[in-house]
Amino acid sequence: MATCCRPGPTHGRGLLAALVFFSASAVARAEPPGEVALEDFVQPVSTSPYAFRDFPDRVLFGDMHIHSNLSPDAGLLGTSLSPEDVYRAARGETVRSNTGQPFRLVRPLDFLVLTDHAEAMGLATMIRDSSPVLLASTRGREVWQGFNGGPEAALQAFGSLLADLSAGTDPFADIDMAGSIWPEFVELADRYNQPGVFTAMTGFEWTSQPDGNNLHRIVVFADGADKTSRVRPFSALDSQDPAELWNYMENYEALTGGRVFAHVHNGNLSNGIAFTAGTFDGTPMDADYAARRSRWEPIMEITQIKGDGETHPILSPDDEFASFERWDVTNLDGSAPKTPEMLRYEYARTALLTGLEVEARVGVNPYDFGFNGTTDSHTGLASSGEENYFGKFPGTEPGPDRFFKTVVPAADPSLRIISAQESAAGLTGAWVRENTRDEIFDAMLRKEIFATTGTRLRVRLFAGWDFKPGDELMSDFSGLGYTRGIPMGGRLDSPPQDAAPTFIVRAERDPDWANLDRIQIIKGWIDADGSSRERIYDIAVAGGREIGPDGRAREPVGSTVDLATATFTNTIGAPFLAGYWRDPDFDLSERAFYYVRVLEIPTPRWTTYDAVRFGLDLPEEVPSTVQDRAYSSPVWFTPAGGP
Known part of the structure; x- marks a missing residue:
């Protein structure tokens, strides 16, 4: 019995290896987590496609x-x-x-x-x-007395402060x-x-x-x-x-x-x-x-x-x-x-x-x-x-x-x-x-940011010289964008011969709000005569509408807003839009910028919500609905030889 249970040379080496493995694992687990140096890995092929990524996602x-x-x-x-x-x-x-x-x-x-x-x-x-x-402070005590002297005195004190500040006078310089x-x-x-x-x-x-x-x-x-x-x-x-x-x-x-x-x-x-x-x-x-x-x-x-x-x-x-x-x-x-x-x-x-x-x-x-x-x-x-x-x-x-x-x-x-x-x-x-x-x-400094008019719809823009139709739908959209182009906020340079800027864009609705109407690219440029120009292009629209030869979808998306109840439905529009666009009028000699505007479908304006909640008439001074939107930061093109 003793002999059969004594480990032989091979068995012993296996047991020792196992003990070393489990001990090392235990030690590794006991150490506080830290950042793993990627150069420590020796696998020729990574099983995680994201392990070596280093871009904003x-x-x-x-x-x-x-x-x-x-x-x-x-x-x-x-x-x-x-x-x-x-x-x-x-x-x-x-x-x-x-x-x-x-x-x-x-x-x-x-x-x-x-x-x-x-x-x-x-x-x-x-x-x-x-x-x-x-x-x-003498002035400080005067202000304190004013704001503690009733509504009229407080109003006078506030007006006096505004006058000082507007005149560039510091009332509290001391x-x-x-x-x-x-x-x-x-x-x-x-x-x-x-x-x-x-x-x-x-x-x-x-x-x-x-x-x-x-x-x-x-x-x-x-x-x-x-x-x-x-x-x-x-x-x-x-x-x-x-x-x-x-x-x-x-x-x-x-x-x-x-x-x-x-x-x-x-x-x-x-x-x-x-x-x-x-x-x-x-x-x-x-x-x-x-x-x-x-x-x-x-x-x-x-x-x-x-x-x-x-x-x-x-x-x-x-x-x-x-x-x-x-x-x-x-x-x-x-x-x-x-x-x-x-x-x-x-x-x-x-x-x-x-x-x-x-x-x-x-x-x-x-x-x-x-x-x-x-x-x-x-x-x-x-x-x-x-x-x-x-x-x-x-x-x-x-x-x-x-x-x-x-x-x-x-x-x-x-x-x-x-x-x-x-x-x-x-x-x-x-x-x-x-x-x-x-x-x-x-992100602010490199301008990889975008603005919304209040909702949390998201927009992503990449510009480059060789994006192709269909790239906007690729599963690894961001990886493709960073590999072959620049994100919003960047500058295009080194154009190939006879090239024109190409763009891929994605937009997603706020999960708690409204579907999307369209994605647009706004271009501004200085033409050969030195005149400032601008033009709008629709590059993706919801609802099966068509973009015409002029680059625009003139048919509105419609509206589901019920003003009597301040409600809307997402039965029009799209939760996701993606677009590819190549500038059809690009000139290598002209300075230009491009940015994306994404529009949501119409929703009730805040005044409409108030009107329903408090039983009020809608004010004539403002519309009853809004189409909230997002604006990407621009990208720029400067001609060769320019600054």
Whole structure:
């Protein structure tokens, strides 16, 4: 028995090998998980086709422009939600709105940039808390007394503050207001930042507004409090010149080794000064100025509550979808009427054309920006859905009397903007590898982002020289796109002889919302005569409609909206669309850009939901339905020999 059970030489070696194997496995399992070095693998063929991939394959949705009670034009107007409340709501928690109503998103956001105004940041909370820092200042005590002296005194105090800020006068120059708020503000972002789950990024709004014209920028940091706490927000009271903001950002990166950029918003309220071919003082851009603007402002906020900024019917008369959520009668403070010649320098499509014109003159394109969408909510609630829209200010949160409240006052009644004209928008989609600050920031810098007007439809665009019909339907669409082309935000170069740009595009509906109507490519270019041109091409349409020889499907998708019940059905349209397109009019000598616009089928506008909920008549000032949409960041082509 003893002999039969004693292992022989072979048996012993097998047992020893087994013991070594299981011991090694146990040790390996006991070690904390770490990243596996791919070079450690010796298999000649990988059994996982994704093991060696290193490109963005995940889309995230977030809001890059939102305000808490720390912003004076929020907190002083009744916003009670704190920065912490803003993060909680964005993460999908149920919170109480400023008017006491329960609020929750249909799904949590993936990332958020909290962007309170740099000017008088924290004033409202200082007044509420009777801050000794505020009361130690003569002007601070006056303001505190005004806001604690009843409605009329509070209104006078608010008007006085606005007058100071509009005149470029800092009423609290003797108070380090930001210094008392900013350290806690940036540390809170770190506390709510959960890599892989929810990304909280630090930012602020620089509120330049010369003569009431909007030049606001949103400043976005990639970094945590270890770096962002070493500076203070740059205020328009420091300077209203964007070039000085660029200096601030350049100095931040030099001081901390961190990363930062800014994006422009609401050119539609700038009265023609947002996207000119000149500098802040009106002189023509040179190459250095154009390069600095491109470097520090890589993104344009194309849509938000204060209107859509893609294009305008006067600028794009052949675009039947151009008249969408327009605010186009005045500037930001309602002090001056808008005239038609201003529009050219306010909207994204013509700004891209202006960028091509400047590039042809000085060799650098100042407006080669990507597109993002935001809410600019001053309620602390990132509510961008038509069915769940909570307004821009506490006074325009849901209620039976919100339609006709004034949100842009003006002495001339024809220039006033009412709350019914607010747009339930928007969101930013970012193509990333993982949900982290660095990944999202990198996506912004390379412009691999897209804007939506509030829903979470997704769009993906690749451009190249040799895509073929059918590539848009390949199973490994992204792998093909990155291997043979460039994604949105990129530049096409080195064209083969007699080639033309080819594009493959996919779009998918928001799983909680509406089907898709169509995919379009918008092209802009400078022709041989030096004239700016634009053209729209439908490349995929739902419902069996035909695209004609002119590249357009003229038949509308239809509508299933029932205005009496504020409902719609997805019995028209398509949940998924894909398209291939080759530019039929390409000229190697002409500068050009291309971007994708995806349209959803019609759905009830937020005002229609309110009308049903509260038994109201629909306001005549706004349409009863909307076709929400997405805008991809552009791709560009520069002729050989060009910059």
